[in-house]
Amino acid sequence: MYIRKQRMLTPGPTPLYPPALHAMMASDIHHRTEEFRSIYKAALADLKEVFGTTNDVLCFTSSGTGALDASVSNLFRAGDKVIVCNAGKFGERWVEITKAYGLNVTELRMPYGDVVTPEMVEAALKAERGTKGVFIQASESSTGTQHDVESIGGLVRKTDAIFVVDAITGLGTMPLEIDNWGLDVVVGGSQKAFMIPPGLAFMSVSPRAWKMAETSDLPHYYFNLKKEKKNGDAGESSWTPATSLILALGEALKYIKSIGMSNVIRNAQLLAQATREASTELGLELFSKRPASSVTAIKSPAGMDSGVIVKGFKQKFGAIITNGQGSMKGEIFRLAHLGYFDFTDSFGIIAGLELILRANGHKVELGRGVAAVQRVYEAAQ
Amino acid sequence: MYIRKQRMLTPGPTPLYPPALHAMMASDIHHRTEEFRSIYKAALADLKEVFGTTNDVLCFTSSGTGALDASVSNLFRAGDKVIVCNAGKFGERWVEITKAYGLNVTELRMPYGDVVTPEMVEAALKAERGTKGVFIQASESSTGTQHDVESIGGLVRKTDAIFVVDAITGLGTMPLEIDNWGLDVVVGGSQKAFMIPPGLAFMSVSPRAWKMAETSDLPHYYFNLKKEKKNGDAGESSWTPATSLILALGEALKYIKSIGMSNVIRNAQLLAQATREASTELGLELFSKRPASSVTAIKSPAGMDSGVIVKGFKQKFGAIITNGQGSMKGEIFRLAHLGYFDFTDSFGIIAGLELILRANGHKVELGRGVAAVQRVYEAAQ
Numbered sequence: 001m002y003i004r005k006q007r008m009l010t011p012g013p014t015p016l017y018p019p020a021l022h023a024m025m026a027s028d029i030h031h032r033t034e035e036f037r038s039i040y041k042a043a044l045a046d047l048k049e050v051f052g053t054t055n056d057v058l059c060f061t062s063s064g065t066g067a068l069d070a071s072v073s074n075l076f077r078a079g080d081k082v083i084v085c086n087a088g089k090f091g092e093r094w095v096e097i098t099k100a101y102g103l104n105v106t107e108l109r110m111p112y113g114d115v116v117t118p119e120m121v122e123a124a125l126k127a128e129r130g131t132k133g134v135f136i137q138a139s140e141s142s143t144g145t146q147h148d149v150e151s152i153g154g155l156v157r158k159t160d161a162i163f164v165v166d167a168i169t170g171l172g173t174m175p176l177e178i179d180n181w182g183l184d185v186v187v188g189g190s191q192k193a194f195m196i197p198p199g200l201a202f203m204s205v206s207p208r209a210w211k212m213a214e215t216s217d218l219p220h221y222y223f224n225l226k227k228e229k230k231n232g233d234a235g236e237s238s239w240t241p242a243t244s245l246i247l248a249l250g251e252a253l254k255y256i257k258s259i260g261m262s263n264v265i266r267n268a269q270l271l272a273q274a275t276r277e278a279s280t281e282l283g284l285e286l287f288s289k290r291p292a293s294s295v296t297a298i299k300s301p302a303g304m305d306s307g308v309i310v311k312g313f314k315q316k317f318g319a320i321i322t323n324g325q326g327s328m329k330g331e332i333f334r335l336a337h338l339g340y341f342d343f344t345d346s347f348g349i350i351a352g353l354e355l356i357l358r359a360n361g362h363k364v365e366l367g368r369g370v371a372a373v374q375r376v377y378e379a380a381q
Numbered sequence: 382m383y384i385r386k387q388r389m390l391t392p393g394p395t396p397l398y399p400p401a402l403h404a405m406m407a408s409d410i411h412h413r414t415e416e417f418r419s420i421y422k423a424a425l426a427d428l429k430e431v432f433g434t435t436n437d438v439l440c441f442t443s444s445g446t447g448a449l450d451a452s453v454s455n456l457f458r459a460g461d462k463v464i465v466c467n468a469g470k471f472g473e474r475w476v477e478i479t480k481a482y483g484l485n486v487t488e489l490r491m492p493y494g495d496v497v498t499p500e501m502v503e504a505a506l507k508a509e510r511g512t513k514g515v516f517i518q519a520s521e522s523s524t525g526t527q528h529d530v531e532s533i534g535g536l537v538r539k540t541d542a543i544f545v546v547d548a549i550t551g552l553g554t555m556p557l558e559i560d561n562w563g564l565d566v567v568v569g570g571s572q573k574a575f576m577i578p579p580g581l582a583f584m585s586v587s588p589r590a591w592k593m594a595e596t597s598d599l600p601h602y603y604f605n606l607k608k609e610k611k612n613g614d615a616g617e618s619s620w621t622p623a624t625s626l627i628l629a630l631g632e633a634l635k636y637i638k639s640i641g642m643s644n645v646i647r648n649a650q651l652l653a654q655a656t657r658e659a660s661t662e663l664g665l666e667l668f669s670k671r672p673a674s675s676v677t678a679i680k681s682p683a684g685m686d687s688g689v690i691v692k693g694f695k696q697k698f699g700a701i702i703t704n705g706q707g708s709m710k711g712e713i714f715r716l717a718h719l720g721y722f723d724f725t726d727s728f729g730i731i732a733g734l735e736l737i738l739r740a741n742g743h744k745v746e747l748g749r750g751v752a753a754v755q756r757v758y759e760a761a762q
Contacts, residue, residue: 002640002644002647002648002651002723002724002761003640003645003648003721003722003723004723004725005721005723005725005726006399007725018387025406259383259384263383264384266383267383267384270383317723317724317725318723318725319725340384340386341384342383342384342385342386342698342699343383343385343698343733344385344386344388344698344699344700344729344730344732344733345386345729347728347729347732347733347751348725348726348728348729348732349725351725351728351729351732351751351754351755352724352725352728354755355755355758355759358759359759359762366748366751366752366755366756367747367748367749367750367751367752367755368748369748370728370732370747370748370751371747371748373732374732374735374736374747374748375747377736378736378739378740380383381740
């Protein structure tokens with residue numbers, strides 16, 4: 001009825017950085033020209049800086065899942081023993097991909113909201129000698145949970161296995177010391193902390209991972225890590241790239257560098273902390289035992305379907321937030337913080353949440369959750 | 382240091398409606414084609430519907446001031462007696478324009494924050510027989526004040542004078558019954574409630590005003606009301622129009638029509654009411670004796686330069702709000718509500734204001750102003 005801005009407050013796609021969006025308008029550019037090569041080279045160099053690694057960083061025109069697929073099809077052999085840490089919908093995806101390529105999968109499964117611990121991985125590595133790879137989500141966005149990839153990385157690097165990390169929502173929301181922690185493969189996606197639309201996937205590849213690529217025998221064509229690395233060094237992509245998104249990426253990376261990746265991460269951490277403290281003030285319970293800073297999963301109050309809250313945001317405020325996935329649907333709702341989010345967004349989101357909860361019979365003192373967010377802002381100054 | 386979205390929270394330019402911004406990308410269009418004529422005709426028709434008048438509505442490629450100028454140069458004769466209601470910086474502009482064209486000006490001047498009353502106009506019309514025009518601001522955005530144009534219109538229409546209303550920030554923020562209230566000329570601007578960038582001015586012209594155009598003898602060329610009316614009827618503009626802005630206008634008008642102009646107005650009124658109530662809760666005083674809904678002018682707390690608040694919004698939250706103009710600078714700050722603003726914006730703005738006031742020594746209970754905004758939201762459901 002009144003004006004309600006469409007706000008996309010989901011854990012991807014995330015709110016877009018406007019200058020990146022505007023940069024896409026310069027897409028009347030051919031990808032096999034010196035002009036584009038220099039743009040692409042600069043973007044790859046900035047990407048590597050933002051990943052914070054000496055490893056190679058590749059870019060694919062695909063969704064993040066494409067790069068997850070590529071990490072399996074380019075680095076392993078049929079029948080390879082691998083360990084998959086599975087504590088959510090994206091952990092399940094790792095299981096599906098590794099099985100699709102005929103790997104011999106040991107699944108470490110934990111209930112939604114919980115984590116696979118370093119101890120579990122340590123025990124599995126001992127039990128499964130000859131394991132070639134360990135797969136995990138840095139941030140499992142279906143449950144708003146983050147794994148201790150530092151500790152697990154330390155365990156994996158003592159073996160011959162490589163550590164393959166889905167950091168699609170982890171990059172830019174949590175520290176990831178790729179080189180120090182032994183994260184051999186790290187996958188990211190454009191529509192997350194990179195603040196641009198979906199369509200690009202990123203992957204860092206360590207020397208240990210490259211070594212495995214030498215003996216890999218799984219079929220692949222479009223996703224070819226070696227080819228992409230060779231072409232990327234020359235400012236080329238193997239196939240026609242999504243030029244508009246690379247223009248956007250270049251602009252977004254400039255912005256991320258200007259703020260500093262560590263501050264982009266701190267930004268997400270502060271907004272996540274603020275959201276957790278606001279939730280507590282509003283009498284709500286968190287879903288995750290080890291909350292991520294990419295997205296906060298909050299349990300709906302007893303007797304209230306979380307869909308009511310999702311619908312409330314859409315209908316009352318024009319904002320899109322996410323429900324739980326699978327069996328979590330109706331039980332939890334998720335408020336994102338990754339990418340182009342700021343405190344003013346959080347003030348508005350929590351004020352809206354208070355009104356939605358009240359309209360549905362949950363007792364709320366207006367402004368109380370917002371004040372919790374404000375206190376986190378003040379303490380961070 | 383962290384992410385701070387650039388938010389333009391001023392009484393013009395106002396936040397842009399994204400689909401209108403995107404529509405500008407279709408500017409590879411020639412203005413003397415059937416394709417553009419149909420777009421322009423539709424925009425003019427929608428503009429008339431949104432103005433809510435049977436009078437002609439014209440469009441100029443200029444800022445709003447261009448149309449103010451046009452109303453004088455096209456409708457009056459040198460030496461004509463006119464009455465100018467002046468209660469702010471934009472009232473002063475009417476004085477300057479009318480004097481620039483050699484009109485015989487009676488100025489009804491009131492202090493900033495106050496209004497020119499119907500009684501004052503009535504007395505002036507009696508004293509100045511033969512007055513040809515009365516000039517006013519519907520909403521004086523320098524002081525956040527609105528005039529009683531309904532009552533004044535009723536007085537002017539009893540005489541031979543025409544009533545010329547600068548409604549640049551009034552349109553879309555207050556009811557303006559152009560036909561019923563006798564508003565002979567009403568001027569609007571694209572960068573206000575129309576939610577698009579600056580560069581277009583709009584003007585409705587009544588039969589009484591057209592009659593005056595017949596005898597006007599003031600020099601003009603670019604701004605030619607009769608020529609623009611004749612061309613507009615054929616889907617043409619007199620000169621090369623700002624095609625990108627007309628594409629944006631078409632998109633924005635579709636949105637405004639989908640909400641309904643009365644709801645766009647109500648939206649601004651509610652946000653203004655919420656801002657006033659939040660200000661009171663935070664111990665702040667309003668500047669205007671008759672507050673407008675386009676923008677709320679708030680006095681800075683005693684001893685605090687309002688520039689501190691303006692700077693605080695920019696530095697702490699990346700948001701642009703406006704200081705007072707002229708002698709009001711340092712005394713007041715202004716929070717806008719016109720155009721593409723919603724309640725979620727207001728939650729964020731007031732939460733930010735609370736933090737800025739506190740950081741500068743003003744006693745504030747966090748969340749108290751936000752709760753006032755939330756209560757207005759709830760009451761409006």
